[in-house]
Amino acid sequence: MNKLFVMGMGPGDLGLVAPNATKALAVCSDWVAYGYYLDLLGELSAGKTFHDLPLGEEIGRARLALDLAAQGKNTALISSGDIGIYAMATLVFELLDMQLQGKENHPEWLGVDIEVIPGISAMQAGASRVGAMLGHDFCTISLSDLLTPWETIDKRLHACGAGDFVVSFYNPVSKKRDWQLNHARDVLLQYRPASTPVMIGRQLTRPEEEITFTTLGELDAKDVDMFTMVSVGNSDTKHIVNGEKHWMYTPRGYSKKL
């Protein structure tokens, strides 16, 4: 009763969805998500009530999920990837916080029993498909300046460069945003070589998956779309070729001991 599961369904392959998430879906009468993810979950969805709000209506989805749970319906708020990473989970707590501050008028939300279930994020799917890109210290940066001032993003790009972190770019481009990724590349080129390995992973773990092994110098926003994860190695990341098989990995430093 009054249960809200906030859950990430991973990058696309249902074989990467946590059993805890699948179990939670089964006990929920109402699923709230962007339609594309509902499609992915096809076989699990018989008999459920869908609330399919379009991209861009994130706040509406979070409100609806809290409302449904407050009405006593077991509810699942669903995203791809890990819902805690650049996704809807934080918005649920932002709304709860507004209510606690008296800036919303939904005291019933405070009685909702919230449980967050993590999922495999796109950076992990990409890193595993190419080998082990996240083998050492890394960061993530969203290149979307819809909600974050560009100055903040730019500051983080420079910090990433100065710290020599492996970096995964979320929201690298969109129909309306095409210059940020090339700017990010140019910032990183101030700190690491043009030969630094870069993975471009499109539709990761899905039937239409395409993976491109390239370099920081060759990275170009024209090769990237909204379904793409871009991960840039640090100054130690290696691109190796074994016959027809390519791999990228970031060493932790064991070679000193080998």
Add this chain to the structure above:
Amino acid sequence: MNKLFVMGMGPGDLGLVAPNATKALAVCSDWVAYGYYLDLLGELSAGKTFHDLPLGEEIGRARLALDLAAQGKNTALISSGDIGIYAMATLVFELLDMQLQGKENHPEWLGVDIEVIPGISAMQAGASRVGAMLGHDFCTISLSDLLTPWETIDKRLHACGAGDFVVSFYNPVSKKRDWQLNHARDVLLQYRPASTPVMIGRQLTRPEEEITFTTLGELDAKDVDMFTMVSVGNSDTKHIVNGEKHWMYTPRGYSKKL
């Protein structure tokens, strides 16, 4: 044949293990892991040959896994969390790289069919248990200077501070390392307030789980052990209290639209 699955089993709760990982375990005759993780997998392990090498013998485990697979045995190299994040996956590719460079004498390794399966990492388990700490740009830093020079770690701590990233500390302390976490705290205090929310999560998702909600100013290595994940918020991260329930979340900036 000659298949090596390199897989992460998540933080501990078997309900967070990807079905792809469970399926791969079933088709492997030989499992290579540190014993603690083999124990976690109890019910899945009937009829398997275990190769239980102790902590500290990471290189031996990676070599053994490559050797077994090269001998034609379907083999699973297993770690907790995501094996691609500060774990064994990168070491497999480091060994393969050494062979490709002619610095090893195991040409049979080049015929091994390697597949990496990602898992839920401790930072994700922690973030989800307290709400949504990883809701915006974040980084991870290992505080172990066994393989990484301390100067590199210190540089990354400053970069993390300058970039105002949420940060998760892997390997925060060990029996022999007790000062690094307090040093990391002191570096971050140069960049963000002492009131910054901090999560200390011990034995996350396991029966003995303990979660402490504290602040950067109060963070102390004496409260942390080898089974603990420490995540420090950015300057926007909030700690909210709803009755007896505590949450921490890092907003993406939707509040401007609320």
